[in-house]
C-alpha cells in the first residue's frame with residue numbers, strides 16, 4: 001500500500017508492560033476454585049462487585065474462566081453482591 005500522506009506515526013512506544021503476574025491458581029495447585037470459597041473470590045471482585053479482568057488479576061485464561069463461573073454462582077446464591085454502591 002503506497003503512503004498517501006507524509007504523516008507517519010512512529011512506533012516508538014515504550015514497553016510499559018509490567019512483568020506479568022503469574023496465575024495464583026497455577027502456582028498453587030492445591031487451591032481449587034469453588035463458589036463457596038467467598039474469601040478467595042472476593043479478591044477477584046472489584047469494590048463495586050465487578051469481576052476483575054485478567055490483565056489485572058493476572059490469572060491465566062483457564063482459571064479466569066473457572067473463576068468467572070464461580071463468582072457468578074456465588075452471586076446467585078447471594079454469597080457475593082451483583083453490585084455494591
Ligand SMILES: [Zn+2]
Pocket residue numbers: 023024025026027059060061062063064
Ligand atoms: Zn492458571
